[in-house]
Amino acid sequence: MRFRASRKSLPNQGNNKDNGRIEAFIKKFGSLAPRRYSFAEIKKMTNKFNDKLSQGGYGNVRRGKLSKDCFVAVKVLSELKGNGEDFMNEVASISRTSHVNIVSLLDFCFERSKRALIYEFMPHGYLDKLIYSQGSNNQCRQLEWKTLYDIALGIARGLEYLHQDCNTRILHFNIKPHNILLDKNFCPKISDFGLSKLCERKESIISMACARGKIGYIAPEVFCRNFGEVSYKSDVYSYGMMVLEMVGGRKNIDVGVSQTSEMYFPSWIYEHFDQSMNLNLKGVIAEEEEEITRKLIIVSLWCIQCDPCDRPSITKVLEMLQGNLQSLIIPPRPFVSSQVRSPKTLSHDKIWTISDNEIVFSLSFIV
Template sequence: FAVLGRCVFAPLAIYVFLFHKLYQLISSVDIVEKFLRNQQTLVPTRYSYTDIIAMTGHFKEKLGQGGFGSVFKGRLLWDRLVAIKMLTNSKYNTGEDFINEVSTIGRIHHINVVKLIGFCSDGMQRALVYEYMPNGSLDKFIFSSNKGPNHKFSLDKLTDIALGVARGLDYLHKGCDMQILYFDIKPHNILLDHNFNPKLSDFGLAKLYPKNNSWVSLSVARGTIGYIAPELISRSFGVISHKCDVYSFGMLLLEMAGGRRNSDPRAENTSQVYYPLWIYDKLINNTIEHDTVQMDLRIAINEKEKKLCMIGLWCIQIRPLDRPSMSKVIEMLEGDVSSLQMPPKPFFSELTQITPVVSYLKTDSGEITMISDAADEIN
């Protein structure tokens, strides 16, 4: 039996394992190929992996890296610059997220949504070819750690960027044939063109639904920690709908207005970590604290900064029904701050512990891949 185990069963088990892995790879390629053949009106161009190598000059200039893989600078034959996202993460190799992004962004044409020029699906080599955004992502321009002269926006420009992002989201929710829920709004996914006009990018987590659906079915939460709507964590807060994107946009507005991330890992307790409560207290007092040469100064909040904060707090209301739609948000951003009512105090400010309630698995990029329902513990 020992000899049989070593000479027969062990090799057989290895062969079965290798066959299973090969079958998974072939199935993944078949799924993607079937999808691409069915896209008769697909506008983006399909490139081979050899084309991608030529465009990037053998991946010479790397622009960035994320949980999906790496982004490289490329150039088309007619000298147009592009950004090429190489999908190397194992979750993209299943084909689902690749199909998701091509099918979603491939049908979108809006000034505030990044344009998908082409894609590559050559065996297991997959890539997405986007228009090149010379000013990179919004996150490097708004957080307080970046205080150089080239990393500052006026409040007027911040409002313009917020309006552009809101218009892009409103188009996704109402302007397409299908309702598109983005599910991953954060500064890192807002790209800026040569005029600093914002464009939504990275549609790997987006989902398409019929327009007449007032709520959507989603078995697994998706998004990035710090921007996820409460109903994605526990259905006791409400149903999943386009209001999830409104919540994430509200967190984005608060970060843009305050110039700091909504979660501070250096904070000593939860009340310090919950950034919206800090914003709310500053609005109530109508002052904001600034540390200058070891002196604590209290300066009145600028009206435009106040407007961004108030709209952000309305967007992150705990119940989806209490949040405005994106079209209403656009109206609020275009209006005067005097027409806005003070939003209610953030609900989570009453909790002393939030983090232990949620059980999740997190990738290096901060994206949630699985999350448990913690309704009973929260209630």
Template sequence: MFLKAYGTSKTTRYTFSEVKKATRRFKDKLGHGGFGSVYKGQLTNGVPVAVKMLENLKGDGQEFINEVSTIGRIHHANVVRLLGFCSEGTRRALIYQFMTKGSLDSYIFAHESDICRELLAPNKMLEIASGIARGIEYLHQGCNQRILHFDIKPHNILLDDSFTPKISDFGLAKLCAREHSIVILTAARGTMGYIAPELYSRNFGRISNKSDVYSFGMLVLEMVSGRRNSDPWIENQNEVYIPEWIYQKINMEQDLELTREMAQDEKEVVRKLAIVALWCIQWNPQNRPAIPKVLNMLTGSLMDLTMPPKPFVSSPGHLMPRI
């Protein structure tokens, strides 16, 4: 029913034999995840592509429908392009523009290579964070329907030749009318560590576009620290909750100790990124800035930023890491 209603006027629909030909019978595997596998390919017009073969699909194929119906209709510099799809029998494939530099998480959490150090230079981090924020702003405000992503995280940010960030993976996305920002979900969706508190419990507030702001804030804190944030709900309190460590450093006006020497202007960029991110992860959604405000904060002066309230519940068992 979806495919019939979707029609042929939008994203190109490919046959499975065309997908096999484009990937040379799935010869070059780029990666694998819970959704299935991704292969490098090339369309008949010579355009390089990444082909995601969906496996282990649950329910009625809603994640596949979400991806095609949302990303298939939109074009933005900071959102990955969906060039086509395949739905033939039980086979489902999504065909994207190929991102030569892979995903952001492979650079954030690997400090050894020169390219990682170059990418994680403070000004480059600011460029990437601003690009992601512009992509989210477009999803929230630039489309006919508001698109809430619900899975913003480094793994879902792809990078092109120029390290321009592009938001990908819309399998958990939800559409709502532009005049509405509050949505109703039957279950939490997203990835542990990036899920806003209100998706765990309505006691924290209502689910809205501010839920993506929270995930964005966690992503930026990981860029700043170069470390994965530990979930605040963890039972093992010996694990470090990175947002708490960053908050204490910023609040005491101490420099964040990164993996490279920094000039004063670079230290200020890192401090600005950290303060903006700490505003974004406020547990009360009403205290988080909307994404246009986030962009203003990122492009504005550090002097104009105020320190946010403590954005988490402190636990005496959380330890300060040796970094």
């Protein structure tokens, strides 16, 4: 039997202005809002939160059941983080979407400080679990090259829908492997809209009070306006970095490699692109697979150009991915130099600086 959703407004406690804002937000949606459950119902459908699927900065994701044959993923948001903006962003953004490459928000819970989001369940979980080489023997990723290519295409189609086909343009600002879910057929679905921004279709530039996203995927203009204006091209940058990780089977910044010259993967791949034997990417054996790999690399390097104006739109990205490899032009180097020190002196942050009219990418380091 399916749980019955609670439709009555739940009382607030104290003078929590954030709770009042969220209640007003839900009321504004009216009948268009997803169904609402009590926290007791959330606890019951997740079997007291026993089956943990993943853990993130804003909460844990648990597996639940709405009915006998209907599994769901329940994201229980942390009570101590955020002022409710991530919750409202998620509901506002996904409620406006309907696309095969966007995860579906089914229901939600808001009960004072208790907040949860209920999504369709994705059997293959997050993309990041399947693309990185793992184990002491550095075993190959678990996905075939054709599957990786189809996943890259699907994510691009989802972004194109968010950028071009929604009545209200949605900028995600958190595209990364951990926010891509895979269904039973490995169809990718963009998830986690907690950092997203809504803007009118006619608006191409948006204002932001602070940087948002994860280090390694954030476009340079998002945290330093000297690089240009923040726009949908910022999502394109994140997409490019993510696809490079899919190609390399490793993090873009890898402090575990033996040579510091190989630490920043985009720099290494650019240096070795014309030397097919030196790419040495795991699993590339057939001619068709190498063509897929080269196409993904060229498109990704275009996406991570420092100047947003030099990056393609996501529609152009799709055109390049589906076109002939011979028609693709290798882009300019997207960075001037990669300055790194010993991994022992390295932190996980990064700094973009401008020096002598050159854009220099460097890892921030602690001596």
